[in-house]
Amino acid sequence: MLFDILTLFPSMFEGVFSDSIIRRAVDKGLATIELHNIRDYSDDLRHKTVDDYPYGGDAGMLLKPEPLAKALNDAKVRHKAHSPCVIYLSPQGELLNQDVVNSLLECQSLILLCGRYKGVDQRIIDRYVDREVSIGDFVLSGGELPAMVLIDALVRLIPGVLGNRDSAETDSLYNGLLSHPEYTRPEVFEGMQVPPVLLSGHHANIRLWQKEQAERITKEKRPDLWARYTSSKVSDK
Numbered sequence: 001m002l003f004d005i006l007t008l009f010p011s012m013f014e015g016v017f018s019d020s021i022i023r024r025a026v027d028k029g030l031a032t033i034e035l036h037n038i039r040d041y042s043d044d045l046r047h048k049t050v051d052d053y054p055y056g057g058d059a060g061m062l063l064k065p066e067p068l069a070k071a072l073n074d075a076k077v078r079h080k081a082h083s084p085c086v087i088y089l090s091p092q093g094e095l096l097n098q099d100v101v102n103s104l105l106e107c108q109s110l111i112l113l114c115g116r117y118k119g120v121d122q123r124i125i126d127r128y129v130d131r132e133v134s135i136g137d138f139v140l141s142g143g144e145l146p147a148m149v150l151i152d153a154l155v156r157l158i159p160g161v162l163g164n165r166d167s168a169e170t171d172s173l174y175n176g177l178l179s180h181p182e183y184t185r186p187e188v189f190e191g192m193q194v195p196p197v198l199l200s201g202h203h204a205n206i207r208l209w210q211k212e213q214a215e216r217i218t219k220e221k222r223p224d225l226w227a228r229y230t231s232s233k234v235s236d237k
């Protein structure tokens, strides 16, 4: 999977990408991540200006359309073999959830546009952006952290990135439920026992217990997810 990131702050990504599962995916050749500084596409050679005042006289600054268009066209050329999906990270976007992550996994190449200040000129969104994605109903100082969140969520689903031991099929939310509780050694910690069924070695009972717990926790903590779970096709549960 190919990711092209357009940002004014490429160095923000270094720590996150040089660590963790994302690094492993890149090292294995399963993901390619390229960072491009929007400032390099400024048409103002002296000051490298990329922002300007919004029409209408509001406070704050906007990213000018011309450097963004150049950066996006350049990225599209790099992706010409595939048909890339251009994503703008913004609080106005569709809310990210596991279904959206799964659907984006179908795109072989993604161009992620990270805004700053008050965002980008609307004409960039109208002409160049395929999907606007939000990671939650809050405002950050830019789209960089949401882009990292999205890449992390995607990369771990690329076949071969996770080992079998922690395959994505057992993820919380993969099947629409929250996770069941997990325990490791010791059997007794500060007087609290590991549930005996987990020590029984009876795999069918263990699976049943885990499913009951996942359902109980989802019902308690996320009635919205529970409603969706119970109204979706029951035959494969």
Ligand code: 9WO
Pocket (backbone or CB within 6 Å): 059, 060, 089, 090, 091, 114, 115, 116, 117, 118, 119, 120, 133, 134, 135, 136, 137, 138, 139, 140, 141, 142, 143, 146
């Ligand atoms: C900045 C600003 C300054 C003065 C007055 C109003 C203002 N609004 C904003 C603003 O919303 N800036 C955004 C910063 C523009 C797009 C990039 N930024 C961003 C993305 N913040 N939060 C996100 C984001 C993206 C995805 N999911 C959650 C949050």
